[in-house]
Amino acid sequence: MKKGINLFRHRKKPSVSPIFILIRNLSLIGASLSFIAFIFINSWLLNVSRINVDLLHQKKVLLEDILKQKDNEAKINFFKVKLSQLENFSKDNADFKPLYFLLKDSFIEASGSSTIDELSIDNKKKFSFKINLEKFEDFVAYVNTITTPKYVQLFDELNVSNFSYEGDKTYSLVFSGTLK
Amino acid sequence: MKTSSTFRIDIEALKNRKETMVLFSMVIFIIISFITLYSYNNLSATKHKNELLNQEISSLKNRRDNILLNVKTLNENGDFTNYNQVLGTLIPESEDFFSIIYTLQQISQQSGLIIEDYTVSIGRSTNQKTSISITYVDDQVSFMKFLDLYQYAGGRLVTIPKINWKSDASGKTKVLLNFYSKGFIPSNEQVFKISKIEQNKVKDILSKIKINVLNPEATPEVSVDYETKDNPFEP
Numbered sequence: 001m002k003k004g005i006n007l008f009r010h011r012k013k014p015s016v017s018p019i020f021i022l023i024r025n026l027s028l029i030g031a032s033l034s035f036i037a038f039i040f041i042n043s044w045l046l047n048v049s050r051i052n053v054d055l056l057h058q059k060k061v062l063l064e065d066i067l068k069q070k071d072n073e074a075k076i077n078f079f080k081v082k083l084s085q086l087e088n089f090s091k092d093n094a095d096f097k098p099l100y101f102l103l104k105d106s107f108i109e110a111s112g113s114s115t116i117d118e119l120s121i122d123n124k125k126k127f128s129f130k131i132n133l134e135k136f137e138d139f140v141a142y143v144n145t146i147t148t149p150k151y152v153q154l155f156d157e158l159n160v161s162n163f164s165y166e167g168d169k170t171y172s173l174v175f176s177g178t179l180k
Numbered sequence: 181m182k183t184s185s186t187f188r189i190d191i192e193a194l195k196n197r198k199e200t201m202v203l204f205s206m207v208i209f210i211i212i213s214f215i216t217l218y219s220y221n222n223l224s225a226t227k228h229k230n231e232l233l234n235q236e237i238s239s240l241k242n243r244r245d246n247i248l249l250n251v252k253t254l255n256e257n258g259d260f261t262n263y264n265q266v267l268g269t270l271i272p273e274s275e276d277f278f279s280i281i282y283t284l285q286q287i288s289q290q291s292g293l294i295i296e297d298y299t300v301s302i303g304r305s306t307n308q309k310t311s312i313s314i315t316y317v318d319d320q321v322s323f324m325k326f327l328d329l330y331q332y333a334g335g336r337l338v339t340i341p342k343i344n345w346k347s348d349a350s351g352k353t354k355v356l357l358n359f360y361s362k363g364f365i366p367s368n369e370q371v372f373k374i375s376k377i378e379q380n381k382v383k384d385i386l387s388k389i390k391i392n393v394l395n396p397e398a399t400p401e402v403s404v405d406y407e408t409k410d411n412p413f414e415p
Contacts, residue, residue: 042219078366096340
Protein backbone atom coordinates (compact mmCIF):
# COMPACT_ATOMS: atom_id res chain seq x y z
CA MET A 1 0.00 0.00 0.00
CA LYS A 2 1.30 3.40 -0.91
CA LYS A 3 1.63 5.86 1.86
CA GLY A 4 1.54 9.69 1.50
CA ILE A 5 1.24 12.90 3.44
CA ASN A 6 -1.94 14.87 3.08
CA LEU A 7 -0.82 18.53 3.24
CA PHE A 8 -4.37 19.90 3.12
CA ARG A 9 -5.51 18.11 6.16
CA HIS A 10 -6.35 20.57 8.97
CA ARG A 11 -3.71 20.22 11.56
CA LYS A 12 -5.11 19.86 15.07
CA LYS A 13 -3.92 22.62 17.38
CA PRO A 14 -2.49 21.53 20.72
CA SER A 15 -5.25 21.90 23.28
CA VAL A 16 -4.96 24.82 25.81
CA SER A 17 -6.31 24.05 29.20
CA PRO A 18 -9.01 26.52 30.43
CA ILE A 19 -7.06 26.88 33.70
CA PHE A 20 -4.21 28.44 31.70
CA ILE A 21 -6.60 30.93 30.19
CA LEU A 22 -7.94 31.81 33.65
CA ILE A 23 -4.42 32.25 35.05
CA ARG A 24 -3.45 34.40 32.08
CA ASN A 25 -6.50 36.62 32.44
CA LEU A 26 -6.08 36.95 36.19
CA SER A 27 -2.38 37.76 35.74
CA LEU A 28 -3.19 40.43 33.18
CA ILE A 29 -5.83 41.99 35.45
CA GLY A 30 -3.45 41.75 38.46
CA ALA A 31 -0.59 43.30 36.48
CA SER A 32 -2.85 46.16 35.33
CA LEU A 33 -4.12 46.83 38.87
CA SER A 34 -0.59 46.62 40.26
CA PHE A 35 0.57 49.07 37.64
CA ILE A 36 -2.19 51.55 38.56
CA ALA A 37 -1.30 51.11 42.27
CA PHE A 38 2.38 51.55 41.39
CA ILE A 39 1.67 54.84 39.59
CA PHE A 40 -0.55 56.08 42.43
CA ILE A 41 1.81 55.07 45.25
CA ASN A 42 4.87 56.48 43.50
CA SER A 43 3.28 59.84 42.80
CA TRP A 44 2.19 59.92 46.45
CA LEU A 45 5.73 58.95 47.50
CA LEU A 46 7.12 61.73 45.34
CA ASN A 47 4.86 64.25 47.04
CA VAL A 48 5.70 62.93 50.53
CA SER A 49 9.43 63.02 49.68
CA ARG A 50 9.09 66.63 48.59
CA ILE A 51 7.41 67.46 51.92
CA ASN A 52 10.22 65.60 53.69
CA VAL A 53 12.87 67.75 51.98
CA ASP A 54 10.92 70.88 52.89
CA LEU A 55 10.60 69.79 56.54
CA LEU A 56 14.32 69.02 56.74
CA HIS A 57 15.03 72.52 55.46
CA GLN A 58 12.68 74.04 58.05
CA LYS A 59 14.40 72.03 60.79
CA LYS A 60 17.81 73.23 59.64
CA VAL A 61 16.69 76.88 59.68
CA LEU A 62 15.19 76.51 63.16
CA LEU A 63 18.32 74.82 64.51
CA GLU A 64 20.45 77.63 63.09
CA ASP A 65 18.17 80.21 64.76
CA ILE A 66 18.41 78.37 68.09
CA LEU A 67 22.17 78.08 67.77
CA LYS A 68 22.38 81.86 67.37
CA GLN A 69 20.41 82.25 70.64
CA LYS A 70 22.49 79.64 72.51
CA ASP A 71 23.78 82.12 75.11
CA ASN A 72 20.35 83.56 75.77
CA GLU A 73 18.88 80.06 76.03
CA ALA A 74 21.51 79.12 78.62
CA LYS A 75 20.71 82.28 80.61
CA ILE A 76 16.97 81.56 80.49
CA ASN A 77 17.53 77.95 81.58
CA PHE A 78 19.73 79.11 84.44
CA PHE A 79 17.06 81.61 85.50
CA LYS A 80 14.33 78.96 85.39
CA VAL A 81 16.34 76.27 87.19
CA LYS A 82 17.59 78.60 89.94
CA LEU A 83 14.14 80.09 90.48
CA SER A 84 12.60 76.63 90.82
CA GLN A 85 15.40 75.65 93.26
CA LEU A 86 14.63 78.82 95.24
CA GLU A 87 10.92 78.01 95.33
CA ASN A 88 11.59 74.42 96.42
CA PHE A 89 14.04 75.36 99.16
CA SER A 90 11.77 78.15 100.39
CA LYS A 91 9.20 75.49 101.28
CA ASP A 92 11.49 74.65 104.22
CA ASN A 93 10.81 78.06 105.67
CA ALA A 94 8.42 78.66 108.53
CA ASP A 95 6.58 81.80 107.53
CA PHE A 96 6.18 83.60 110.83
CA LYS A 97 4.78 86.90 109.65
CA PRO A 98 1.29 85.88 108.36
CA LEU A 99 0.43 84.30 111.72
CA TYR A 100 1.92 87.15 113.68
CA PHE A 101 -0.05 89.79 111.74
CA LEU A 102 -3.21 87.69 111.84
CA LEU A 103 -2.99 87.60 115.63
CA LYS A 104 -2.17 91.28 115.82
CA ASP A 105 -5.27 92.08 113.71
CA SER A 106 -7.46 89.84 115.85
CA PHE A 107 -6.23 91.59 119.01
CA ILE A 108 -7.04 94.99 117.53
CA GLU A 109 -10.50 93.78 116.54
CA ALA A 110 -11.21 92.20 119.92
CA SER A 111 -9.99 95.48 121.48
CA GLY A 112 -9.25 93.89 124.82
CA SER A 113 -6.26 93.51 127.03
CA SER A 114 -4.89 90.45 125.20
CA THR A 115 -1.18 89.99 124.66
CA ILE A 116 0.79 87.26 122.88
CA ASP A 117 2.86 85.29 125.32
CA GLU A 118 4.30 82.54 123.15
CA LEU A 119 4.15 81.83 119.46
CA SER A 120 5.61 79.01 117.42
CA ILE A 121 5.20 77.97 113.80
CA ASP A 122 6.96 75.41 111.63
CA ASN A 123 7.45 74.91 107.89
CA LYS A 124 4.33 72.68 107.71
CA LYS A 125 2.31 75.72 108.88
CA LYS A 126 1.57 74.02 112.20
CA PHE A 127 1.36 76.58 114.93
CA SER A 128 0.59 77.14 118.55
CA PHE A 129 0.21 80.38 120.43
CA LYS A 130 -0.53 81.36 123.97
CA ILE A 131 -2.32 84.56 124.84
CA ASN A 132 -2.91 86.21 128.18
CA LEU A 133 -6.06 88.13 129.02
CA GLU A 134 -6.75 90.20 132.10
CA LYS A 135 -10.54 90.12 132.23
CA PHE A 136 -13.11 87.44 131.57
CA GLU A 137 -14.95 89.84 129.18
CA ASP A 138 -11.75 90.15 127.14
CA PHE A 139 -11.47 86.39 127.04
CA VAL A 140 -15.04 86.07 125.69
CA ALA A 141 -14.49 88.93 123.21
CA TYR A 142 -11.30 87.33 121.92
CA VAL A 143 -12.86 83.89 121.49
CA ASN A 144 -15.80 85.49 119.67
CA THR A 145 -13.45 87.39 117.35
CA ILE A 146 -11.14 84.50 116.46
CA THR A 147 -14.12 82.24 115.68
CA THR A 148 -15.73 84.67 113.20
CA PRO A 149 -15.69 83.48 109.56
CA LYS A 150 -13.12 86.19 108.71
CA TYR A 151 -10.50 84.42 110.87
CA VAL A 152 -11.76 80.83 110.71
CA GLN A 153 -11.29 80.76 106.93
CA LEU A 154 -7.57 81.43 107.41
CA PHE A 155 -7.06 78.16 109.31
CA ASP A 156 -7.20 74.56 108.23
CA GLU A 157 -7.46 73.58 111.86
CA LEU A 158 -7.80 75.62 115.04
CA ASN A 159 -8.04 74.03 118.49
CA VAL A 160 -8.02 75.37 121.99
CA SER A 161 -5.39 73.13 123.57
CA ASN A 162 -5.36 74.71 126.99
CA PHE A 163 -7.23 77.21 129.08
CA SER A 164 -6.17 78.32 132.51
CA TYR A 165 -7.01 80.89 135.07
CA GLU A 166 -4.17 81.85 137.30
CA GLY A 167 -4.29 83.29 140.77
CA ASP A 168 -3.25 86.74 139.64
CA LYS A 169 -6.51 87.00 137.68
CA THR A 170 -4.90 86.28 134.34
CA TYR A 171 -6.65 84.11 131.82
CA SER A 172 -4.41 82.08 129.51
CA LEU A 173 -5.53 80.48 126.29
CA VAL A 174 -3.39 78.16 124.19
CA PHE A 175 -4.44 77.66 120.58
CA SER A 176 -2.91 75.17 118.16
CA GLY A 177 -3.66 74.15 114.60
CA THR A 178 -2.65 74.52 110.97
CA LEU A 179 -2.71 77.62 108.80
CA LYS A 180 -4.09 77.48 105.26
CA MET B 181 8.12 6.11 26.80
CA LYS B 182 5.59 8.09 28.79
CA THR B 183 8.07 10.52 30.43
CA SER B 184 9.72 11.67 27.22
CA SER B 185 6.38 12.11 25.53
CA THR B 186 5.09 14.35 28.40
CA PHE B 187 8.24 16.45 28.17
CA ARG B 188 7.80 16.84 24.48
CA ILE B 189 4.20 18.00 24.94
CA ASP B 190 5.33 20.68 27.56
CA ILE B 191 7.97 22.04 25.20
CA GLU B 192 5.41 22.26 22.55
CA ALA B 193 3.02 24.03 24.91
CA LEU B 194 5.66 26.59 25.79
CA LYS B 195 6.22 27.29 22.18
CA ASN B 196 2.62 28.10 21.93
CA ARG B 197 1.95 31.85 22.00
CA LYS B 198 -0.93 31.69 24.43
CA GLU B 199 1.03 29.83 27.10
CA THR B 200 3.93 32.24 26.71
CA MET B 201 1.51 35.12 27.28
CA VAL B 202 0.38 33.51 30.52
CA LEU B 203 3.93 33.18 31.75
CA PHE B 204 4.84 36.71 30.62
CA SER B 205 1.83 38.36 32.29
CA MET B 206 2.50 36.41 35.50
CA VAL B 207 6.12 37.59 35.57
CA ILE B 208 5.05 41.20 34.90
CA PHE B 209 2.42 40.95 37.64
CA ILE B 210 4.95 39.62 40.14
CA ILE B 211 7.58 42.25 39.28
CA ILE B 212 5.11 45.17 39.46
CA SER B 213 3.67 43.79 42.69
CA PHE B 214 7.13 43.68 44.28
CA ILE B 215 8.01 47.20 43.14
CA THR B 216 4.63 48.49 44.37
CA LEU B 217 5.11 46.81 47.72
CA TYR B 218 8.60 48.28 48.01
CA SER B 219 7.25 51.74 47.11
CA TYR B 220 4.46 51.36 49.65
CA ASN B 221 6.93 50.48 52.40
CA ASN B 222 9.02 53.47 51.37
CA LEU B 223 5.93 55.66 51.48
CA SER B 224 4.98 54.47 54.97
CA ALA B 225 8.53 55.02 56.24
CA THR B 226 8.70 58.55 54.72
CA LYS B 227 5.27 59.41 56.11
CA HIS B 228 6.37 58.27 59.57
CA LYS B 229 9.58 60.29 59.24
CA ASN B 230 7.51 63.35 58.28
CA GLU B 231 5.26 62.92 61.29
CA LEU B 232 8.31 62.82 63.57
CA LEU B 233 9.85 65.78 61.76
CA ASN B 234 6.63 67.74 62.14
CA GLN B 235 6.65 67.10 65.90
CA GLU B 236 10.32 68.02 66.13
CA ILE B 237 9.77 71.21 64.11
CA SER B 238 6.83 72.27 66.23
CA SER B 239 8.89 71.72 69.39
CA LEU B 240 11.88 73.61 67.90
CA LYS B 241 9.59 76.44 66.80
CA ASN B 242 8.14 76.63 70.28
CA ARG B 243 11.65 76.60 71.75
CA ARG B 244 12.89 79.39 69.46
CA ASP B 245 9.78 81.53 69.97
CA ASN B 246 10.00 81.13 73.74
CA ILE B 247 13.67 82.11 73.75
CA LEU B 248 12.97 85.24 71.72
CA LEU B 249 9.93 86.15 73.79
CA ASN B 250 11.77 85.58 77.10
CA VAL B 251 14.76 87.62 75.96
CA LYS B 252 12.43 90.42 74.87
CA THR B 253 10.39 90.53 78.09
CA LEU B 254 13.40 90.15 80.37
CA ASN B 255 15.39 92.83 78.59
CA GLU B 256 12.38 95.17 78.71
CA ASN B 257 12.43 94.90 82.51
CA GLY B 258 16.13 95.30 83.05
CA ASP B 259 19.08 93.14 82.25
CA PHE B 260 18.37 89.59 83.25
CA THR B 261 22.07 88.89 83.67
CA ASN B 262 21.55 90.75 86.96
CA TYR B 263 18.69 88.44 87.89
CA ASN B 264 20.87 85.41 87.22
CA GLN B 265 23.70 86.86 89.26
CA VAL B 266 21.35 87.37 92.22
CA LEU B 267 19.87 83.88 91.90
CA GLY B 268 23.35 82.39 91.59
CA THR B 269 24.43 84.17 94.78
CA LEU B 270 21.33 83.13 96.72
CA ILE B 271 21.88 79.46 95.85
CA PRO B 272 25.53 78.97 94.85
CA GLU B 273 26.70 76.03 92.77
CA SER B 274 28.70 74.60 95.68
CA GLU B 275 28.79 75.43 99.38
CA ASP B 276 30.90 78.36 100.38
CA PHE B 277 31.31 78.83 104.15
CA PHE B 278 32.74 82.32 103.80
CA SER B 279 29.54 83.52 102.18
CA ILE B 280 27.54 81.94 105.04
CA ILE B 281 29.61 83.87 107.60
CA TYR B 282 29.29 87.03 105.54
CA THR B 283 25.50 86.54 105.33
CA LEU B 284 25.22 86.04 109.10
CA GLN B 285 27.27 89.18 109.63
CA GLN B 286 25.06 91.14 107.22
CA ILE B 287 21.79 89.94 108.80
CA SER B 288 23.13 90.74 112.26
CA GLN B 289 24.23 94.22 111.18
CA GLN B 290 20.98 95.04 109.40
CA SER B 291 18.64 93.76 112.12
CA GLY B 292 20.72 94.69 115.15
CA LEU B 293 20.40 91.14 116.49
CA ILE B 294 23.53 90.13 118.35
CA ILE B 295 24.65 86.67 117.25
CA GLU B 296 26.81 85.22 120.04
CA ASP B 297 27.94 82.08 118.27
CA TYR B 298 27.06 79.68 115.53
CA THR B 299 27.59 75.95 115.08
CA VAL B 300 27.29 73.84 111.95
CA SER B 301 24.78 71.10 112.64
CA ILE B 302 26.30 68.16 110.76
CA GLY B 303 23.39 65.84 111.58
CA ARG B 304 20.82 68.13 109.99
CA SER B 305 22.97 69.13 106.99
CA THR B 306 22.79 67.37 103.64
CA ASN B 307 24.81 67.82 100.46
CA GLN B 308 22.45 70.61 99.37
CA LYS B 309 21.67 72.09 102.77
CA THR B 310 23.93 73.44 105.50
CA SER B 311 22.17 73.81 108.84
CA ILE B 312 23.66 76.30 111.25
CA SER B 313 22.44 76.80 114.77
CA ILE B 314 22.89 80.37 115.98
CA THR B 315 22.69 81.65 119.53
CA TYR B 316 21.47 85.20 119.79
CA VAL B 317 21.01 87.63 122.62
CA ASP B 318 17.28 88.10 123.18
CA ASP B 319 15.98 91.38 122.01
CA GLN B 320 12.37 91.39 120.78
CA VAL B 321 12.71 94.41 118.52
CA SER B 322 15.84 93.12 116.81
CA PHE B 323 14.42 89.62 116.53
CA MET B 324 11.29 90.95 114.78
CA LYS B 325 13.52 92.91 112.43
CA PHE B 326 15.62 89.79 111.91
CA LEU B 327 12.44 87.83 111.00
CA ASP B 328 11.60 90.55 108.54
CA LEU B 329 14.80 90.34 106.54
CA TYR B 330 16.67 87.07 107.20
CA GLN B 331 15.47 85.23 104.08
CA TYR B 332 17.29 87.25 101.39
CA ALA B 333 18.93 90.32 102.92
CA GLY B 334 22.34 88.72 103.49
CA GLY B 335 22.70 87.67 99.86
CA ARG B 336 22.17 83.94 100.55
CA LEU B 337 18.82 82.16 100.77
CA VAL B 338 18.15 81.42 104.44
CA THR B 339 15.22 79.44 105.82
CA ILE B 340 14.17 78.74 109.39
CA PRO B 341 12.28 75.45 109.73
CA LYS B 342 10.70 76.37 113.09
CA ILE B 343 10.32 79.65 114.92
CA ASN B 344 9.61 79.88 118.64
CA TRP B 345 8.91 83.32 119.96
CA LYS B 346 8.39 84.26 123.60
CA SER B 347 7.37 87.70 124.79
CA ASP B 348 9.30 87.46 128.05
CA ALA B 349 12.39 85.77 126.65
CA SER B 350 15.59 86.96 128.19
CA GLY B 351 19.12 85.74 127.93
CA LYS B 352 20.13 83.70 124.94
CA THR B 353 18.05 81.74 122.44
CA LYS B 354 18.97 79.31 119.70
CA VAL B 355 17.50 79.18 116.22
CA LEU B 356 18.36 76.89 113.34
CA LEU B 357 19.12 78.47 109.96
CA ASN B 358 19.39 76.56 106.68
CA PHE B 359 21.62 77.64 103.78
CA TYR B 360 21.39 75.99 100.36
CA SER B 361 23.65 75.21 97.43
CA LYS B 362 22.85 73.29 94.28
CA GLY B 363 24.55 72.92 90.92
CA PHE B 364 22.95 73.94 87.66
CA ILE B 365 22.70 71.13 85.14
CA PRO B 366 22.00 72.52 81.66
CA SER B 367 19.35 70.63 79.76
CA ASN B 368 18.14 70.63 76.18
CA GLU B 369 14.58 70.38 77.32
CA GLN B 370 11.77 72.64 76.28
CA VAL B 371 12.30 76.31 77.10
CA PHE B 372 9.27 77.52 79.02
CA LYS B 373 7.98 81.05 79.04
CA ILE B 374 9.10 83.18 81.96
CA SER B 375 5.94 84.55 83.50
CA LYS B 376 5.36 88.04 84.83
CA ILE B 377 4.90 86.52 88.31
CA GLU B 378 8.35 84.90 88.16
CA GLN B 379 9.94 88.15 87.00
CA ASN B 380 8.24 90.12 89.75
CA LYS B 381 9.35 87.56 92.31
CA VAL B 382 13.00 88.04 91.35
CA LYS B 383 12.55 91.81 91.24
CA ASP B 384 11.05 91.65 94.72
CA ILE B 385 13.97 89.55 96.00
CA LEU B 386 16.39 91.96 94.36
CA SER B 387 14.79 94.84 96.27
CA LYS B 388 15.17 92.92 99.56
CA ILE B 389 18.88 92.27 99.12
CA LYS B 390 20.61 95.09 100.89
CA ILE B 391 24.18 94.19 99.93
CA ASN B 392 25.60 94.80 96.49
CA VAL B 393 25.81 91.29 95.03
CA LEU B 394 25.79 92.65 91.50
CA ASN B 395 29.01 94.55 91.86
CA PRO B 396 31.31 92.95 94.44
CA GLU B 397 34.03 95.42 93.50
CA ALA B 398 31.85 98.15 95.00
CA THR B 399 32.47 96.88 98.56
CA PRO B 400 34.95 99.16 100.33
CA GLU B 401 38.52 98.00 100.20
CA VAL B 402 40.40 97.32 103.42
CA SER B 403 43.28 99.74 103.82
CA VAL B 404 46.73 98.13 103.78
CA ASP B 405 48.45 101.36 104.63
CA TYR B 406 49.61 100.47 108.15
CA GLU B 407 52.95 100.44 109.92
CA THR B 408 55.07 97.32 109.42
CA LYS B 409 58.36 96.11 110.83
CA ASP B 410 60.97 93.76 109.42
CA ASN B 411 61.83 91.94 112.66
CA PRO B 412 58.76 90.46 114.37
CA PHE B 413 60.71 90.00 117.70
CA GLU B 414 61.58 93.64 117.87
CA PRO B 415 59.55 95.45 120.56
